[in-house]
Amino acid sequence: MSEIEGGCACGAVRFKISGELMGTGVCHCRSCQYGTGGGPNYVVLAPRAGFTVTKGEAKIHTSKADSGNEVGRAFCAECGTPLYTATGEGMPFLPVKVGALDDPSVFQPQIHLYMEDAQPWHLTHEGLPQFPKMPPFG
Ligand SMILES: [Zn+2]
Ligand SMILES: [Zn+2]
Numbered sequence: 001m002s003e004i005e006g007g008c009a010c011g012a013v014r015f016k017i018s019g020e021l022m023g024t025g026v027c028h029c030r031s032c033q034y035g036t037g038g039g040p041n042y043v044v045l046a047p048r049a050g051f052t053v054t055k056g057e058a059k060i061h062t063s064k065a066d067s068g069n070e071v072g073r074a075f076c077a078e079c080g081t082p083l084y085t086a087t088g089e090g091m092p093f094l095p096v097k098v099g100a101l102d103d104p105s106v107f108q109p110q111i112h113l114y115m116e117d118a119q120p121w122h123l124t125h126e127g128l129p130q131f132p133k134m135p136p137f138g
Pocket of ligand 2 (some may be wrong): 027028029030031032033041114
């Protein structure tokens, strides 16, 4: 079983992903632009059952997603590092920010999403599927 570890820049919050990732993505939505300081968000999808915060506690800022569901953005209250998205119980995965992984080089982009919010100067990877909003799941 594969295991990926990560945490924030100051070390106050640590987490672990056990099991296979359920995908990866590059999200260009406006909310992600706030979360990254301007760029799209690079995320790996951790299986919900395999994601564990192993040290400290992330602060979660909750807002409404365009689906109408509440979405929580988890970050370190000490250093501000964006960590993961606390999705609702119904979602089988949690998107985890690649920058918070101990080894971000494991990331391989698979899709671009929320392209309708992308800034004209956002870069996209040649040949990857692009979706105006959320891709259809299932
Ligand atoms: Zn921190
Ligand atoms: Zn987004």
